[in-house]
Amino acid sequence: xxxxxxxxxxxxxxxxFRSLRWQEAxxxxxxxxxxxxxxxxxxxxxxxxxxxYSLNAWDLHSPMKFIGLGNYRALFADPIFRKVLFNTFYFTxxxxxxxxxxxxxIAVGLNQKLRFMxxxxxxxxxxxxxxxxAVSIVWQWMYEPQWGVINTLLGxxxxxxxxxxxxxxxxxxxVILVSIWxxxxxxxxxxxxxxxxxxxxxxxxxxxxxxxxxxxFVKITLPMISPTxxxxxxxxxxxxxxxxxxxxxxxxxGPSRATSVIAHYLYQxxxxxxxxxxxxxxxxxxxAMLFVLTLLQWYYRRRWVFGEE
Amino acid sequence: MQPTRTIATIKPDERTTTTSNHxxxxxxxGLVLHLILGLGxxxxxxxxxxMVSTSLKSLDQVFTFPPVxxxxxxxxxxxxxxxxxxxxxxxxxxxLKIATAxxxxxxxxxxxxxxxxxxxxxxxxxxxxxVYLATMMIPAHVTIIPIFVTMNWLNLxxxxxxxxxxxxxSAWGTFLFRQFFLSLPSELEDAAKIDGCSFWRIYRQxxxxxxxxxxxxxxxxxxxxxxxxxxxxxxxxQSKDQKTLTxxxxxxxxxxxxxxxxxxxxxxxxxxxxxxxxxxxxGQKYFVRGIALTGIKG
Numbered sequence: 001x002x003x004x005x006x007x008x009x010x011x012x013x014x015x016x017f018r019s020l021r022w023q024e025a026x027x028x029x030x031x032x033x034x035x036x037x038x039x040x041x042x043x044x045x046x047x048x049x050x051x052x053y054s055l056n057a058w059d060l061h062s063p064m065k066f067i068g069l070g071n072y073r074a075l076f077a078d079p080i081f082r083k084v085l086f087n088t089f090y091f092t093x094x095x096x097x098x099x100x101x102x103x104x105x106i107a108v109g110l111n112q113k114l115r116f117m118x119x120x121x122x123x124x125x126x127x128x129x130x131x132x133x134a135v136s137i138v139w140q141w142m143y144e145p146q147w148g149v150i151n152t153l154l155g156x157x158x159x160x161x162x163x164x165x166x167x168x169x170x171x172x173x174x175v176i177l178v179s180i181w182x183x184x185x186x187x188x189x190x191x192x193x194x195x196x197x198x199x200x201x202x203x204x205x206x207x208x209x210x211x212x213x214x215x216x217f218v219k220i221t222l223p224m225i226s227p228t229x230x231x232x233x234x235x236x237x238x239x240x241x242x243x244x245x246x247x248x249x250x251x252x253x254g255p256s257r258a259t260s261v262i263a264h265y266l267y268q269x270x271x272x273x274x275x276x277x278x279x280x281x282x283x284x285x286x287x288a289m290l291f292v293l294t295l296l297q298w299y300y301r302r303r304w305v306f307g308e309e
Numbered sequence: 310m311q312p313t314r315t316i317a318t319i320k321p322d323e324r325t326t327t328t329s330n331h332x333x334x335x336x337x338x339g340l341v342l343h344l345i346l347g348l349g350x351x352x353x354x355x356x357x358x359x360m361v362s363t364s365l366k367s368l369d370q371v372f373t374f375p376p377v378x379x380x381x382x383x384x385x386x387x388x389x390x391x392x393x394x395x396x397x398x399x400x401x402x403x404x405l406k407i408a409t410a411x412x413x414x415x416x417x418x419x420x421x422x423x424x425x426x427x428x429x430x431x432x433x434x435x436x437x438x439x440v441y442l443a444t445m446m447i448p449a450h451v452t453i454i455p456i457f458v459t460m461n462w463l464n465l466x467x468x469x470x471x472x473x474x475x476x477x478x479s480a481w482g483t484f485l486f487r488q489f490f491l492s493l494p495s496e497l498e499d500a501a502k503i504d505g506c507s508f509w510r511i512y513r514q515x516x517x518x519x520x521x522x523x524x525x526x527x528x529x530x531x532x533x534x535x536x537x538x539x540x541x542x543x544x545x546x547q548s549k550d551q552k553t554l555t556x557x558x559x560x561x562x563x564x565x566x567x568x569x570x571x572x573x574x575x576x577x578x579x580x581x582x583x584x585x586x587x588x589x590x591x592g593q594k595y596f597v598r599g600i601a602l603t604g605i606k607g
Contacts, residue, residue, distance in 0.1 A: 021430070106346070286450055
């Protein structure tokens with residue numbers, strides 16, 4: 001078709017397949033081929049396959065049985081899933097405010113013209129590059145009730161620390177603390193970049209008008225960096241909802257599912273119980289949550305991010 | 310410099326006192342800041358200090374109260390025991406192999422596709438790019454189940470290929486390169502085109518050398534992501550010799566934790582963390598710049 005059109009074009013001396021445009025397109029498809037083939041196989045196809053699995057009962061070995069929305073119906077009647085959903089929200093709500101606020105606080109401190117600034121920045125950032133598995137093992141040892149460093153330090157100020165990772169009440173806060181420690185460096189680095197982008201001139205003119213440091217921070221800095229705050233919150237929510245590694249090592253989801261989050265329940269169903277259809281349904285619920293959250297965040301973005309209409 | 314001059318012109322008579330006051334105040338502020346940042350930094354480092362400290366203790370020192378921070382005697386032997394009790398060297402090589410293959414693969418496929426999307430015209434370009442964009446927000450958990458099924462069908466479970474193949478490209482990397490190439494001025498390429506230069510040569514000899522910052526950023530993050538990946542190896546790698554450091558550490562933990570041998574466990578953890586920590590110290594600039602530039606996560 002393209003060939004016919006090209007050869008009927010009035011000033012086309014060469015057929016389309018010899019034209020420069022075709023030459024370019026041919027190379028373009030060739031360049032794209034490795035990327036596209038992998039992308040289709042390992043991203044696009046799995047997205048659809050996963051949805052199809054979620055409509056089936058399947059244990060990987062026996063043939064699939066189509067059950068329509070049965071998995072989703074079972075999921076919403078599943079008390080464990082409700083618990084897991086609650087835990088995921090608890091975890092996310094525990095991580096986000098601290099990670100954002102602490103990140104800003106540290107970044108403001110680091111943004112002064114200080115000596116050793118690179119060193120400090122590295123110190124706050126180093127947990128980010130480490131593997132969650134390795135540092136979770138270290139934290140597990142720190143949380144050890146009798147000999148661990150945390151309860152020892154608490155003991156110095158007269159507090160008898162709980163058996164963190166085995167307590168219904170304290171296991172989740174313990175996991176949250178590790179996550180904040182591990183990821184706060186992200187917020188610091190992003191905030192630092194944002195703070196360095198706030199024009200000096202604004203602060204200077206406000207200073208001349210008699211604004212003190214706190215007023216300048218609230219009225220100038222905060223609004224100017226609000227896009228970064230927004231960005232950090234979006235990224236942290238997306239990351240927190242999917243978190244798995246720390247939970248797996250620190251508590252294994254326990255005690256009695258007190259710290260089991262969506263990704264953990266998904267892993268158990270898919271790769272321990274081999275309930276592939278059920279696991280795929282969980283994955284799609286996770287996906288839907290992220291999708292709705294992203295839409296909501298984009299909608300509310302206009303209200304409080306400075307300079308966007 | 311601008312502000313002092315402005316203030317100075319407003320209040321010329323107060324200039325000297327203001328500056329000396331400012332200097333004193335500045336020094337005090339600096340001191341307080343150092344104190345706060347240093348204390349915060351110490352808190353951040355406590356897990357690492359505690360890890361190294363424990364890793365050099367003898368078993369009875371691990372369980373003394375109150376705990377000591379500086380072990381005496383220093384038990385270097387713990388490291389030998391940790392290193393020889395499990396195949397750390399094999400796991401290290403496995404991690405390195407997989408992370409290197411994935412990183413090189415992504416740098417090639419993503420830069421090539423990014424260049425194509427940014428600089429070449431072909432039917433279906435906009436629609437296809439939109440599909441790439443749309444998949445960027447899909448969590449890995451959605452795709453991992455079908456990938457596992459595919460690998461199972463291909464008989465690649467328990468082979469490094471199960472991790473390498475899906476890792477060889479990413480929508481995110483493609484997007485990053487496309488944005489970068491779009492931001493470059495096209496005069497150089499146009500001149501090359503007029504001289505009859507092929508698209509391959511334009512990509513290879515003009516665009517790619519200019520993309521070094523993106524190559525470094527994506528390279529570091531891809532490598533780090535693969536090196537620290539846990540869910541993938543946990544699902545795909547089962548036999549002892551195929552494991553990477555992250556899942557290997559899990560097996561190591563299983564062997565020692567039950568016995569309460571935290572000193573050996575911490576030595577193993579130090580061994581497993583060392584490569585990435587060294588890489589971080591050497592290339593800190595790139596890590597930080599990479600995040601600041603792109604704000605990617607994990």
